[in-house]
Each structure stands twice: as C-alpha cells, then as structure tokens.
Amino acid sequence: MESVRAAVYLSVCLSVLTSLCQGQRSADNQLDDPTLGLTxxxxxxxxxxFLDEADSSVGLSVEKKASVIPRCDLGERCAMKHGPRIGRLCDCLRGTSCNTFFLRCY
Known part of the structure; x- marks a missing residue:
C-alpha cells in the first residue's frame, strides 16, 4: 500500500515539474528575438x-528524371516500332500487357 502511495506522490511531483519546465521553455522562445542579427x-x-531561385534553376529536369511512364487503357497504343527496336509509349493497366505485334494493350 505504501509503495502505491509513493508511486502516486512521485508521479504528481514529476507532472508538476514537467509543467513548470514547459512554461519556462515557452517563455524563453520568442518569435521576434534576433538570431545572429536577423529577425x-x-x-x-x-x-x-532561396526557394524561388532554386525553382527557377531546376525547371523541368526533375520531371524528366522521375521516369514515370503514363498508364494506357485497354486497346490503346502502348509502343512504337523504331526499326528493329520497340519503344514504350505508356504502361498498360493491371491485367493487361502490351502486345508486341499490334503494339496495343490487350
């Protein structure tokens, strides 16, 4: 019984201490305090x-590097033949595949 009472007293003391520390920390952090001479x-x-400058220099190169291939619907053209090679235009939906003869999703 005494150990339960001691645990309750200890938890009350810890909660009071943490609430006092939180109040001290919020008083220390001011939004308009100068940091290195800047507000x-x-x-x-x-x-x-800086972000505006970075956006203007990056441009469309991020979209090209993502290598995301758009999705094709059933029956839509999914590839193009370049001589002996076949280039992919889009990725067929789940359950379908790109037919290399017709170059369409079936």
Whole structure:
C-alpha cells in the first residue's frame, strides 16, 4: 500500500515539474528575438528568395528524371516500332500487357 502511495506522490511531483519546465521553455522562445542579427521575418524572406531561385534553376529536369511512364487503357497504343527496336509509349493497366505485334494493350 505504501509503495502505491509513493508511486502516486512521485508521479504528481514529476507532472508538476514537467509543467513548470514547459512554461519556462515557452517563455524563453520568442518569435521576434534576433538570431545572429536577423529577425524571423528577415529569415523567412531570405528562405523564400532561396526557394524561388532554386525553382527557377531546376525547371523541368526533375520531371524528366522521375521516369514515370503514363498508364494506357485497354486497346490503346502502348509502343512504337523504331526499326528493329520497340519503344514504350505508356504502361498498360493491371491485367493487361502490351502486345508486341499490334503494339496495343490487350
């Protein structure tokens, strides 16, 4: 019985301590405090400028590198013949495959 009472007292003390520490931490963290001489607004503007610059330089190269092949419906053309080679235009849906003779999904 005494061990249960001690555990309850200990849990109450720990909860009071954690709530006091949380209040201290929230008072320490101010949004407008200067960090390295910059305010939060200036840091946000610098980050936005960096992201805009990165978006303009990347362009469409990310979409090309993804190598995502679009899906074809049943009966739709899925490949194209280039001499002895066959190039894929799209990927057939589940349960169908690209027929190499007709070059369509069946």
């Amino acid at each position: 939060t607004k200036e840091l946000a503007e610098a980050l936005q400028g």
